[in-house]
Amino acid sequence: MxxxxxxxxxxxxxxxxxxxxxxxxxxxxxxxxxxxxxxxxxxxxxxxxxxxxxxxxxxxxxxxxxxxxxxxxxxxxxxxxxxxxxxxxxxxxxxxxxxxxxxxxxxxxxxxxxxxxxxxxxxxxxxxxxxxxxxxxxxxxxxxxxxxxxxxxxxxxxxxxxPRATEAAIVAEKDRLTEMGLNRHKKTVLIVGGSRGARPINEAFLNVLKEAATRDYQFLYVTGEVHYDNVMAKVEEQGNPANMRIEPFIHNMPEVLKNVDLIVARAGATTLAEITAIGLPSILIPSPYVTNNHQEKNARALSDHGAAVLKLEKEMSGDILLKEIDNILLNEANWQQMHKAALKQGMPxxxxxxxxxxxxxx
CATH class of the missing domain: 3.40.50.2000 (Glycogen Phosphorylase B;)
Structure with a gap:
């Protein structure tokens, strides 16, 4: 062929x-x-x-x-x-x-x-x-x-x-958390705003950094390369919390997704294909700057079925974000319900x- x-x-x-x-x-x-x-x-x-x-x-x-x-x-x-x-x-x-x-x-x-x-x-x-x-x-x-x-x-x-869903579903599972200095046995939330990052998501998280540092779960925080230096400066000012790993960018994201329990992300089609293929619960903050507002419509296709929590950017704050993370990671019944709903929406x-x-x- x-x-x-x-x-x-x-x-x-x-x-x-x-x-x-x-x-x-x-x-x-x-x-x-x-x-x-x-x-x-x-x-x-x-x-x-x-x-x-x-x-x-x-x-x-x-x-x-x-x-x-x-x-x-x-x-x-x-x-x-x-x-x-x-x-x-x-x-x-x-x-x-x-x-x-x-x-x-x-x-x-x-x-x-x-x-x-x-x-x-x-x-x-x-x-x-x-x-x-x-x-x-x-x-x-x-x-x-x-x-x-x-x-x-x-x-x-x-x-x-x-087709990206198939790649996410079959990728070999590797211990990427230990490689990045995190504890593989702790619940982990991945926060990512796409390859270039998303400033509103970064700002919301930085506003609650000290409170996030008190949680028993851990954070893998991907800033986007253009925001990395600015974010790291603010993190250092607040003591560089031990339950966080901050990266500018991650290659081969499907490997990482299999190591985390929750993702906070935009609602790009590739991201949604990957996370539903493995049943990963999500908090989706669609970009309002895309053609025909398609990311919000992408996100609603998951949130309407209980597979994701949808928060519009204009509604988002650090306090709201941390509350939603707590509600999923600290409530096993909620996590399981979202996990099963995400799998139903997946096309591996x-x-x-x-x-x-x-x-x-x-």
Whole structure:
């Protein structure tokens, strides 16, 4: 099997693509892959690190307001389609898969016009512009949340889940807490705001740092690299509590998730796929700065079923955060209820589902 994958801009589009490639390789070790992205996007770093063949096109996203830049984007789109057709004809794929982000627009559109099997994968409960546009041309639309199916042609939608869930479910369990100087036998809450961190979450936690230091459970606190130095300075001022480990960033997050009892996080699609795959209770603080407020809608898909506690950023304070953590970690019945509810929302077989959908089309 020869597969072209395209998706970029954020880890939420890239990590599911990489997880799918790993899933295909398990069944078809001789499968060949080409990843098409942009040179400046995050995919350039992440895909190259996995040693997957990588080619680029030049494309930018649309501005949501009227702008002359959108004219340039249209020109780049058609240039990207031409470049994509060239790459497709050279590679001769059996199927082309887009996982979102504007880079996959020209790639998947070009493949559809060349009559090659195509799938787009939507991670969020509210789809982005690119996937909504591509849904008119592709053979199938794979979704991760049932809430997103109404945005796409009904006959094309297949509920597969997010392939990142499979990766989280099967990752080997390692004692990452001891590696980081924490006690593996203590209950642990992971606080993380995404790869770049989230200042409101950081500020809320720092405001109750002294009280948090009195808890019997422990904290693994991931600040985001841009906030790390500032956070560490404030932590040092307050005595550097012994029940905390503070990191700027963590690679291979699925390994860490299997070592903790609770996560406080944004509500990105990849995070939710990972935590539901292993039944990890969560306190979700959606980013209000994303397109169509999709993170809040992602979070409600869990909180409405008792799998998560949802707190809007405007409602959040350090006292509220610590109270919610206590209510879950210090109440075994609450934890078990959320754990079971999260598992029910999980799709650990998502990678297999995507692979089977691909096989149907090739």
């Amino acid at each position: 020869k597969v072209i994958v395209s998706g970029g801009g954020t880890g939420g589009h890239i990590y599911p693509a990489l997880a799918l490639i790993k899933e295909i390789k398990k069944t078809e070790p001789n499968a060949e892959f080409l990843y098409i992205g942009t040179e400046k996007g995050l995919e350039s770093t992440l895909v190259k690190r996995e040693k997957i063949p990588f080619k680029t096109i030049n494309i930018t996203g649309f501005k949501r307001k009227l702008s002359l830049d959108n004219v340039k984007t249209i020109i780049r789109f058609f240039q990207g389609v031409s470049r994509s057709k060239q790459l497709i004809k050279e590679f001769k794929p059996d199927i082309v898969i887009g996982t979102g982000g504007y880079v996959c627009g020209p790639v998947v559109y070009a493949a559809a016009k060349l009559k090659i099997a195509t799938i787009v994968h939507e991670q969020n409960s509210v789809p982005g512009l690119t996937n909504k546009f591509l849904s008119k041309y592709v053979d199938k639309v794979a979704i991760s949340f049932k809430e997103s199916q109404s945005f796409f042609p009904k006959e094309k939608v297949v509920y597969t889940g997010n 077989e998502a990678g297999k589902n995507m692979y089977e959908l691909m096989k149907q089309l090739t």
